[in-house]
Amino acid sequence: MRSGFDAARFRTVLGHFCTGVTVVTSVDGDQPVGFACQAFAALSLAPPLVLFCPAKSSRSWPVIERAGHFCVNVLAEGQRAVSTVFGTGGADKFDTVPWTPSSTGAPVLDGALTWVDCTVEAVHDAGDHHVVIGRVVDLGEHRDERPLLFYRGHYAATDTTPPDDRGWTGEVLDALLTWPRQSDWI
Numbered sequence: 749m750r751s752g753f754d755a756a757r758f759r760t761v762l763g764h765f766c767t768g769v770t771v772v773t774s775v776d777g778d779q780p781v782g783f784a785c786q787a788f789a790a791l792s793l794a795p796p797l798v799l800f801c802p803a804k805s806s807r808s809w810p811v812i813e814r815a816g817h818f819c820v821n822v823l824a825e826g827q828r829a830v831s832t833v834f835g836t837g838g839a840d841k842f843d844t845v846p847w848t849p850s851s852t853g854a855p856v857l858d859g860a861l862t863w864v865d866c867t868v869e870a871v872h873d874a875g876d877h878h879v880v881i882g883r884v885v886d887l888g889e890h891r892d893e894r895p896l897l898f899y900r901g902h903y904a905a906t907d908t909t910p911p912d913d914r915g916w917t918g919e920v921l922d923a924l925l926t927w928p929r930q931s932d933w934i
Contacts, residue, residue: 766899771821771834772800773847773855774812780842780855783808784835786898787877788820796884798864801877807837809878817867818882819854823896824861828903831896851886861895863888 773782787801800820802809812818823831833841847855850865857863866882897904 766897766904769823769827769831769896769898769903770800771823771830771857771860772802772808772812772818773821773857774808774815774818775849775853775855776811776815779811780847781808781811782821782834782841782855784831785820791881797869798866798882798884800880800882801874802880803877805876809880813868813871813880815854817852817854817865817885818880819850819852819856820864820866820882821855821857821860822862822864823857824859824891825894825896825905827857827859827896830857830859831903850888856888860888860891861893862890 767786768788770785770788771782772785772788773780775781783802783806785800785802789799791797791799798820800818802812830845833845842855846858848858850856850863852865852867854865856865864882864884865886865888866884868880869883870881872879872881894906897906
């Protein structure tokens, strides 16, 4: 079945879905590798699984797949330059971005909002991308900063409504996987 729209329209429409910006990293021997990725999500709480979607044309993905592990670095609002470095092909991306190894050895980027260390659980074909399922083996602490967001082809900022002393802004979000149910709050 052919679609009634072109790739540009598809990209424009889906660009209206705001995403966070991450950098997926790994290490092959002593050589770190990584790329900027906005196709990242929590998948399951039990067992703890996440997913990300690298393009089949990615030069970093085959190295990550061979390594069998990866770390997803969630970028903070002030890390636009890091996003640009890892979103551009070419030079040694780790030459200008300091990092330390996670428990699997994958790079945890200095200044990341938080991070998720994983082993590769499964890889599925998905058109011009792969869907990579990762089993979470370790989690980073989180910093009290805003995330780096991407919306309609540009970086974006979060709402400036300050949270109350519990970190809430008043919304009840029972159905979101990454947020406790309301009954857990009481």
